[in-house]
Amino acid sequence: MTPELQEAGAAQLAAAQARLQEASSGGRDAAFGRVLHGAQPDFAHGVALYLDEITVSFDGFKALNALSLAINVGELRCIIGPNGAGKTTMMDVITGKTRPDHGTASFGSNIDLLRLRENDIAQIGIGRKFQKPTVYEQLSVFENLELALKADRRVRASIFSRLTGTQLDRIAEILQLIHLLPEAQRTAGLLSHGQKQWLEIGMLLMQDPKLLLLDEPVAGMTDEETERTAELFLSLEGQHSLVVVEHDMKFVGELTQGWKKVTVLHEGSVLAEGTLADVQSNEKVVEVYLGR
Numbered sequence: 289m290t291p292e293l294q295e296a297g298a299a300q301l302a303a304a305q306a307r308l309q310e311a312s313s314g315g316r317d318a319a320f321g322r323v324l325h326g327a328q329p330d331f332a333h334g335v336a337l338y339l340d341e342i343t344v345s346f347d348g349f350k351a352l353n354a355l356s357l358a359i360n361v362g363e364l365r366c367i368i369g370p371n372g373a374g375k376t377t378m379m380d381v382i383t384g385k386t387r388p389d390h391g392t393a394s395f396g397s398n399i400d401l402l403r404l405r406e407n408d409i410a411q412i413g414i415g416r417k418f419q420k421p422t423v424y425e426q427l428s429v430f431e432n433l434e435l436a437l438k439a440d441r442r443v444r445a446s447i448f449s450r451l452t453g454t455q456l457d458r459i460a461e462i463l464q465l466i467h468l469l470p471e472a473q474r475t476a477g478l479l480s481h482g483q484k485q486w487l488e489i490g491m492l493l494m495q496d497p498k499l500l501l502l503d504e505p506v507a508g509m510t511d512e513e514t515e516r517t518a519e520l521f522l523s524l525e526g527q528h529s530l531v532v533v534e535h536d537m538k539f540v541g542e543l544t545q546g547w548k549k550v551t552v553l554h555e556g557s558v559l560a561e562g563t564l565a566d567v568q569s570n571e572k573v574v575e576v577y578l579g580r
């Protein structure tokens with residue numbers, strides 16, 4: 289690891305600790321601290337994510353228009369829809385990047401996502417994968433995973449500390465899961481596009497997220513990589529809730545296996561929900577999206 293990265297990592301940890309301290313000592317953001325301290329999402333009702341009547345306007349244009357959606361604990365849900373349907377804006381709301389004008393968003397039955405900041409939302413167990421892979425290109429695959437582990441506030445590890453046996457086991461487990469065990473010492477910049485995507489997913493998994501948001505994860509992947517990604521997501525289902533935004537219908541078909549629910553977004557709200565076959569034969573869906 290380069291000294292610059294070590295320094296940046298240490299600074300990030302120090303900033304995070306200072307923020308938490310300020311919140312718990314009654315500073316300006318005390319309310320955030322109270323929500324976050326020891327907060328665990330309550331999944332007793334079986335719902336991982338609940339969006340109710342979410343509206344987001346940009347200069348009067350409604351990117352989300354009273355969007356309501358519920359994702360169950362352990363569910364793998366595919367979300368499809370034409371360009372501009374509001375898929376990215378929806379993920380921005382869930383992760384705290386965009387604040388809605390109206391509506392509620394909760395993680396489990398108890399955590400009000402609209403009161404939390406982006407960093408805090410990541411720490412309570414919501415991981416987001418953007419379309420483009422963002423890994424540390426100069427570092428090895430192993431070091432990327434190590435860094436992801438140490439960036440987790442719950443781990444309380446110093447960026448300079450040695451890994452414990454349990455942490456090493458966890459990294460090995462993730463390497464196996466993302467098919468990168470043989471590439472552990474390889475520089476991440478030399479991986480294929482698909483392998484970089486897997487590495488980034490592995491970095492998210494190091495923090496053991498309860499909910500994973502994945503934006504077009506197979507865009508630009510080969511057919512073989514796409515199939516392996518489907519296998520990976522299917523192996524995560526159950527232990528994590530997954531929301532997958534995709535345009536690749538073959539991939540959606542592999543993930544949903546003929547029976548899982550697909551949600552179609554259009555003009556900022558849900559146009560249709562059902563199995564892939566249901567929505568593919570829905571006239572409105574064909575008209576605005578699939579028939580194009």
Ligand SMILES: Nc1ncnc2c1ncn2[C@@H]1O[C@H](COP(=O)(O)OP(=O)(O)OP(=O)(O)O)[C@@H](O)[C@H]1O
Binds near residue numbers: 376
């Ligand atoms: N910051 C912004 N300012 C103004 N308009 C925006 C902003 N962000 C998104 N929009 C508009 O909101 C609508 C929804 O955009 P969004 O990116 O959420 O759609 P999407 O379903 O993710 O599309 P795509 O499949 O192309 O990624 C679009 O019409 C977009 O132009």
